[in-house]
Amino acid sequence: MKDLNTTGPAPSAEDMKLIKQFLEDTTLFLGPDPEIMQNHDLMERSPDEELAIGQNFDHHMIARIRDRLQSGCDEGYEMVEQMGAAPGAKWGDVITGIYTASGDLALASAGGVLLFSSVVHHPIKFIVKNWMNEPTVGVRDGDGFIHNDSRYGNVHNTDQSMILPIFHEGRLVCWVASTVHEGENGAIEPGGMPSMAESPSDEGLKMSPFKVVENYQIKRDLLTFLQNSVREPKLQLEDMKVKLFACLRIKQRIEETLNTEGPEALVAMLRLTMEDVRTEVKRRLTEWPDMSVQTYIIQDSTLRENCVVKVNCKLTKKGDRLIFDFRGSSPEFTNRATNTILGGLKGMLSQLFLCYIWPDLPRGQAAMAPIEVITDPHSILNCSYDAPNSQSLMSIFTGFTAGQHAVAKFLYSCPEKYTKVHAPTFNMINTFIWGGVSQHGETLGNLCADLNGMGAGATSNRDGEHALAPIFATMADIGEQEVNEEDVPFLQLVSKKMTRDAIAPGKYRGGQGYTMMVATKDSEQWGFMTTAQGAKIPPIQGLFGGYACGTYPLSKVKDVDVYEILQSEPEKFRHSIEEIMNERPFEEASYTTHHMGMGFEISKRGELFMISQGAGAGYGDLLERDPVGVVKDIEEGLISAEVAARLYKVVFDPATLAIDFEATEAAREEERQARIARSMPYAEFVKDWTQPKPPSHLKYFGCWGDDIDTLYMGAPDVTRRADTPKPNYMPHPKDVRIAELEARLANAGIDGGELQ
C-alpha cells in the first residue's frame, strides 16, 4: 500500500492553477457552494467600493441617500403587500432590499420579514460567482433571477425571490430583491411547507437561482413551466409580476439617486452603512458583561411523532466577540422535515438583534456579520444537502428562542439598553394550512394569517401583549379573516377569542393566544394541516422566575355538521374549546385530541378543527404580580378565578372580585415560607435528580448535560459523535402503530404472522 501513497514534492502554484481550472471546467453540477453558504460576514471591500469611499463624501449626504433609498425599499414593500396575491403578501410576509454589487444586504424595508432578505445574499453571491461570466447565462441590464431552494440560501422553499441587477452606464452598481412567502410550491402537501416530506424530493419546486426575466419581461416558457409545477398557477404569475414591478420601483429610486448624486455616492453609502453598523455592533457588545449563558429549548415532535429534540445553546461574550455555540443540539433527521440550513438559523438570529435587541440599527446583513455561530455538522441546525428542511421553521424558531432567552441575561446589567429586557415570545406557527378546490372551482394551497398572532413575552416593566406579532416579523399583521373567506370554502367559526387558562404566569405575565375553530363549508375537496410543536413540552422558557407557556393541542370534532346544528339547534354551539370538548354538546360526534403536527387531512363539511395560539413567557416571581393585574386578567377572561387564586395567591371576593390586599399579602408570605419548606438544597436535590443518560421512556435527541461531544439518537444506548455525521431515520408512524397492534394481538395469543 505504501507504494500507492502520494509522495514527493507538493504541486507547484502553476500545477495548482491547472488543477483548479480542470476542476472548474469539469464541474458537472453547480450545487450549493459551501464557501457561500457557511459565511454570513460581509464581503471584502471591492476596488469600486474603495474608490467610492476614497472620495470622502459628506456624512450628511450619505445619510440622506440612505434615507431616500430606505423609503424606496419601503415603497417596494408596500407595493408587494398591496398587490401580492399570496395571503402571505397581504399580511406582510414580504420584504424588499438593496444588496451591494458583491451581494451583501445593505438596506431592507422597515416592514416585513427581515429573515427572508438576510438569506438572499447567498443566491446573489451564487449568481455573481457562477452566472456573471458564464457565456450561456450572463448578467445584463434588464435581467431578473428567480430563486426558492433553501439550500442555495432561503428559509424554506415556500418563499420566492425576484432578484434584479442594477447597472449604471454598463457597470453593475448593486442588486435589488423582493421576497414573498408565496405558499404553494408543488410539494407533497399543499401550502408549501410539507411536514410529510421525507426527502428534499418531496418538497416541490427546487429553483436554484436562474434567469427568468430578460429585457424586463418574464420569459413565458419558464413561467409556464413554473405554473405547471405548482397548485396555484395564477398566483405564480401574479406574484412574479408583483415582485418584478416592486424591484423596478426600487430601481427607479436608485436611478434618481444615481442621476443626482452619482454612482460613487451610492456605492459608498451602501458599503459605509454596513461597515458602520458592524462597528457599532462590536461597540455595543463591549458594554455587555463577559460571561457564558447556557439554555436549551425542546422541540417535542418532528411533526410526525412526539419525541424530545434538544436545541442546545451556550452564548459566550468576551470583549467585542459574541459566540453562539449550538453544539450538542439534535442530530439532523434524515427523513423528517424539521431540519434547517445554517443560513436560516443565522437569519433568524439576525432578526433577534434587529427587531428585539437593537431595533434602532439599519436593517441589513451587517448587524449579524461580526457575531459567530458554531454548530455540529449534519445537525438539526446545520443540516446537509440531502436532508429535507421544508419545516425548518421549527428549528429556526426554537434556535431564535434559545438566543432570546440567553441574551436577556446579558442585557439586564447593561447601563444602556435599546429595548426592555424581554422574556421569550411564543415561537410556534399555530395556524391552519389549507388546500383543495375552492367554492369558485379554483385549486388553492396556502395558510391562515393567524400564524402571525404569537403572544409576546413579558418585559421588565409590563405584561406581554396578546397575539401581537410573530417573532419573524414584528411589524406584520394577522390579516382580515373575512376577506380571506371570500376566496376559501371554510369559515373560522371562532376567531380571535382568547383561550382562557392557557397562561404563562409571572410578575409580568406573557401575552396570551387566541382560539381558532375552522370548519369546511362549500367544498368536498378541501383539507387542513397544522405544523407546530409544543403539545407535550412548552417550546419556550420563562425568565427570572417567570414561567413559560403551557402546551397547545389540536382538537377535532368529527361525525357532525356544525352548520346544520347552527341552523337547527344553535343553542348547542359553544364558543370555546374548553366547553366543546368537556361538554360534548353534539351527541353523535366523536371528540379527539392530537399533537400539532397534523399531516394534510381532507375535512368533511361542518367538522371542527380547533387550536389555540400560544402565550409568550412570563417575567419574574408571580407572587410579585400586582393583585389588580390578576383580577383584571380574570375580568378579561384570560384566567379563571380558581386558577388565579391558586397560583397568584390573591384573595378576593368571588362574587365582586374585590381584592383583600392584606389577606393577599399574608397568603403570599405564607406561600414563600411554603416554598422554602417544600424545596431542597441544590446539592441534595441533584443527587437524586441528575441522571447520567436520558430517560429510557423518551426518544431523546441531542447531548445530555455538558457532554456536547456525544449526541443521543432516540435511545440511551444509541449515540453518535457530534463531529461525525450518521443517518438518523425515523420509522413511519403508521408502521409503529401497526407494530404496537401486532404486539397486542400476539399478547392475546392471536398469531398475526405473515400467512394470517
Add this chain to the structure above:
Amino acid sequence: MKIPMTEYLRIDLETEKWECRVCDHVIAPAEGNYKEGLLVHNRNPQEIHPPVIDPKMYRYTFAPDPDWVRILEFCCPKCGTQVETEYAIPGHPPLWDMQVDVPALKAQWAARGPEMLPDAGPVVAPGRAHSH
C-alpha cells in the same frame, strides 16, 4: 459596588458573591453557579399550566406532560423569592446558566462607576421590607 445581574440577583464586586436583591442573603461565590446556593423544587408542570380540557377524557389537554418535562423552581433560602425557573427533561442536570468572568466584570464597572448602575429591579411590594 453591587451589580444587578438579574431581576433578583446581584454580584457584590468586593466580596465576589452572588446576593439576593430582595433580602440581601449571600447566596454563592460569584465565579460559581448561583443555583448551588438556592433551594430547588421539582414542580409538576400541570400545577402551573392546568388542563383546560378534561385529562380523564383526552390525551392532550393544554397541560404539559409531567413524564416529559418538569419545572425546576429555584428560590432564595431566606426570603423564598422565586429567582429562576428551568423547564427540564426529567433527570437532565440543571444548567449553570450564568458563568460570569468576575475579574472582567470588576474591570468593566471600575471604568463605569456606580452612577451607571441600571435602576431596573423588583418593585417593593406592600409590607415587604426590601429596596434597591
